[in-house]
Amino acid sequence: MTEPLLKVTGLTVEFLGRHGTVRAVDDVSFTIGRGEIIGLVGESASGKSTLGLALMRMVPSPGRISSGSISLEGQDLAALSEAEMRTVRGSRISLIVQDALATMNPVTTIGEQIEEVIRDHGDRSSRAERMTRAATMLREVRLPNVDQNLRRFPHELSGGMQQRVAIAEGLVLGPQVIIADEPTTALDVTVQAQILSLLREICDTRGTSIVFVTHDLATVAEICDRVMVMYAGRIVESGTVREVFRQPAHPYTKALLSGLLPLAGEPLAELDTLSGQPPRPEDWPTGCRFHPRCPLGEALDHPEICMTDDPHVDESQPHWAACHFAELQQPALTEEVAG
Amino acid sequence: MTEEAPLYSVHNVTKDFARGRRRSVRPALSEVSLVIRRGEGFGIVGESGSGKTTLGRLLVGFDTPTEGEIVFEGRAVVGMKRAQRRSFRQGVQMVFQNPFASLNPFRSIRDTLSDGYAHRRMSSGERDTAMKDLLGLVGLHESMLDRYPHEFSGGQRQRIVLARALSVNPSVLVADEPVSALDVSIQAQVLNLLNTLKKTLGLTVIMVTHDLRVVNFFCDRIAVMYMGRLVEVGDRDTIMNESSHPYTRMLISAAPNGDPEERSERPWVSSELAASEPPAEGCIFAPRCWLRQQLGNPEECVTTQPRARPLLDGPAPDEAHLAACHFAEDVPEQARLAQVS
Ligand SMILES: Nc1ncnc2c1ncn2[C@@H]1O[C@H](COP(=O)(O)OP(=O)(O)OP(=O)(O)O)[C@@H](O)[C@H]1O
Ligand code: SF4
Numbered sequence: 001m002t003e004p005l006l007k008v009t010g011l012t013v014e015f016l017g018r019h020g021t022v023r024a025v026d027d028v029s030f031t032i033g034r035g036e037i038i039g040l041v042g043e044s045a046s047g048k049s050t051l052g053l054a055l056m057r058m059v060p061s062p063g064r065i066s067s068g069s070i071s072l073e074g075q076d077l078a079a080l081s082e083a084e085m086r087t088v089r090g091s092r093i094s095l096i097v098q099d100a101l102a103t104m105n106p107v108t109t110i111g112e113q114i115e116e117v118i119r120d121h122g123d124r125s126s127r128a129e130r131m132t133r134a135a136t137m138l139r140e141v142r143l144p145n146v147d148q149n150l151r152r153f154p155h156e157l158s159g160g161m162q163q164r165v166a167i168a169e170g171l172v173l174g175p176q177v178i179i180a181d182e183p184t185t186a187l188d189v190t191v192q193a194q195i196l197s198l199l200r201e202i203c204d205t206r207g208t209s210i211v212f213v214t215h216d217l218a219t220v221a222e223i224c225d226r227v228m229v230m231y232a233g234r235i236v237e238s239g240t241v242r243e244v245f246r247q248p249a250h251p252y253t254k255a256l257l258s259g260l261l262p263l264a265g266e267p268l269a270e271l272d273t274l275s276g277q278p279p280r281p282e283d284w285p286t287g288c289r290f291h292p293r294c295p296l297g298e299a300l301d302h303p304e305i306c307m308t309d310d311p312h313v314d315e316s317q318p319h320w321a322a323c324h325f326a327e328l329q330q331p332a333l334t335e336e337v338a339g
Numbered sequence: 340m341t342e343e344a345p346l347y348s349v350h351n352v353t354k355d356f357a358r359g360r361r362r363s364v365r366p367a368l369s370e371v372s373l374v375i376r377r378g379e380g381f382g383i384v385g386e387s388g389s390g391k392t393t394l395g396r397l398l399v400g401f402d403t404p405t406e407g408e409i410v411f412e413g414r415a416v417v418g419m420k421r422a423q424r425r426s427f428r429q430g431v432q433m434v435f436q437n438p439f440a441s442l443n444p445f446r447s448i449r450d451t452l453s454d455g456y457a458h459r460r461m462s463s464g465e466r467d468t469a470m471k472d473l474l475g476l477v478g479l480h481e482s483m484l485d486r487y488p489h490e491f492s493g494g495q496r497q498r499i500v501l502a503r504a505l506s507v508n509p510s511v512l513v514a515d516e517p518v519s520a521l522d523v524s525i526q527a528q529v530l531n532l533l534n535t536l537k538k539t540l541g542l543t544v545i546m547v548t549h550d551l552r553v554v555n556f557f558c559d560r561i562a563v564m565y566m567g568r569l570v571e572v573g574d575r576d577t578i579m580n581e582s583s584h585p586y587t588r589m590l591i592s593a594a595p596n597g598d599p600e601e602r603s604e605r606p607w608v609s610s611e612l613a614a615s616e617p618p619a620e621g622c623i624f625a626p627r628c629w630l631r632q633q634l635g636n637p638e639e640c641v642t643t644q645p646r647a648r649p650l651l652d653g654p655a656p657d658e659a660h661l662a663a664c665h666f667a668e669d670v671p672e673q674a675r676l677a678q679v680s
């Protein structure tokens with residue numbers, strides 16, 4: 001097997017709070033191949049955005065990466081100095097966020113925003129050349145009327161156009177990896193469809209890889225190759241999107257999937273629900289962190305091991321789940337037992 | 340078949356927020372007519388700025404129409420006498436999207452709920468029992484009465500907001516994006532609760548949302564809005580599965596279907612139909628309309644705004660299925676040809 005493009009091992013992010021340190025991201029490992037889109041799904045406080053920021057080495061203080069490595073083509077980003085990291089950010093790994101407008105300078109035109117990104121990374125070409133490059137990039141993300149819109153200010157564009165500009169900014173230095181944090185959540189569904197198809201196309205034509213952070217499983221089904229489900233700071237299930245959707249192996253994934261309401265056909269009479277709410281880093285439960293809400297644990301009459309032992313996983317498997325009773329969740333197996 | 344008189348009839352309602360005598364080119368709401376029946380789940384869907392919240396606010400009487408009329412239980416909302424107005428205000432409650440912003444952080448749940456009983460003749464013991472029953476109804480424990488909003492999660496706060504709205508015994512609940520701010524696992528709890536309330540209390544629930552999955556789960560009938568206009572209204576099944584408006588078709592096909600084995604086909608995505616400059620005249624949807632393109636750009640589309648009209652020659656003729664398209668009858672067939680959902 002060839003080396004993966006990005007290999008994350010044992011990544012842990014800690015925040016120093018009033019009640020001591022909390023681990024928002026706890027011992028996370030995964031890999032991404034070239035041109036791959038990997039979904040990172042989870043609910044609020046699960047740590048998905050923190051993990052995305054950690055990959056960029058942009059965890060806000062008082063947080064920090066306390067252990068682990070982020071190996072991009074063999075180079076450990078976690079070990080770089082801030083000065084070294086600055087040359088990597090944008091050019092080899094970049095970030096696109098939900099609220100594109102908030103990240104833009106309101107008094108700088110669209111063209112200049114992108115021109116500045118190019119200049120700040122030590123490009124010595126003339127300003128006119130950089131502007132041409134910016135325009136080419138904006139055409140590639142299919143911003144309409146580029147010549148006109150180059151001279152406009154961010155607030156003069158629609159939400160969908162702003163998001164295209166943000167994507168152009170994230171792409172212009174040709175990074176190998178893009179972290180996209182809820183990049184379509186604030187957009188109307190028809191615009192979302194356009195942006196998702198653009199991201200997919202970028203991966204296919206440029207070989208760029210995307211870590212797609214979202215709470216929405218429907219968009220994961222739409223564009224991701226693989227998916228990682230996060231709960232309480234940990235990845236609890238990982239696999240190809242097809243397998244995870246067809247045969248979720250973790251009870252939490254199963255619950256999330258049943259919360260994905262159907263768009264067509266007969267509506268459900270009643271939805272399956274989980275009791276309680278997602279925990280926060282201050283009070284991650286012991287053992288399996290999902291145990292206070294787990295329907296499988298309940299069906300099995302609360303096995304001791306769920307409360308005491310962290311489920312062990314073999315992350316080298318193509319599809320794995322962090323559950324002591326993962327096999328029981330596989331529909332094929334349960335059907336055999338039942339039938 | 341005898342039709343019961345509708346709960347609401349909305350007659351040709353326009354809402355223009357422009358001040359002074361000048362009218363906007365595109366008001367927040369234009370010429371909307373529809374009926375809402377007693378006890379139904381009625382969905383108002385559309386993209387950002389389509390006017391759904393504006394319509395919801397008019398239905399509860401928070402705003403008044405610039406033109407047209409809203410009739411509730413046979414009486415025009417504007418111009419109700421005082422006593423009628425008071426019972427309307429109580430009978431129709433609205434809950435908003437953000438459960439964090441809509442509760443006063445300095446008031447306990449007891450304080451918040453007791454407002455609803457203020458002008459009712461009740462002993463404090465009776466009121467206490469009523470409040471506890473109400474909490475039970477929305478799935479919260481009575482021990483929570485003396486707690487404050489910050490001690491609750493988003494889903495719990497949304498239940499409290501619902502309990503507050505229910506404390507005055509309304510017959511209608513208008514819910515604006517009631518689950519959009521909630522986590523998926525919590526969303527299901529609140530939707531089940533709304534469903535139960537609808538069934539057990541016979542509440543009419545008007546759900547304002549951009550989320551097609553939520554309306555498909557919850558609503559009996561659905562109205563689709565686009566740029567301040569009603570483009571289509573009909574039964575859930577008709578709208579979601581057999582729509583007669585090109586915009587409704589586009590909207591539904593835009594939503595990811597959630598099945599990685601069968602990713603949605605959207606031929607329109609990469610075409611110029613994606614851009615959305617509103618036209619000066621003709622059909623509001625014309626610049627983005629795949630059907631117009633497919634029919635070879637008929638004249639009517641760019642000269643005359645179609646009115647929402649009943650569609651009676653479909654497989655299931657229904658007075659209450661309206662669509663605002665000159666070529667609505669052709670939509671199902673043409674959509675299959677164009678692979679739009
Ligand atoms: N109080 C107001 N004053 C002026 N304009 C308003 C007001 N309320 C709404 N509008 C305008 O009316 C139009 C419709 O707005 P509305 O809030 O009804 O849309 P919506 O469909 O609820 O959108 P969203 O999905 O973003 O909530 C928009 O152009 C909006 O800017
Ligand atoms: S280990 Fe136990 S508590 Fe955790 S997911 Fe599996 S069954 Fe549920």
Ligand code: SF4
Binds near residue numbers: 628629631664
């Ligand atoms: S009237 Fe014409 S432009 Fe409008 S929706 Fe119908 S076909 Fe499209």
Ligand SMILES: [Mg+2]
Binds near residue numbers: 391392393515
């Ligand atoms: Mg709204």
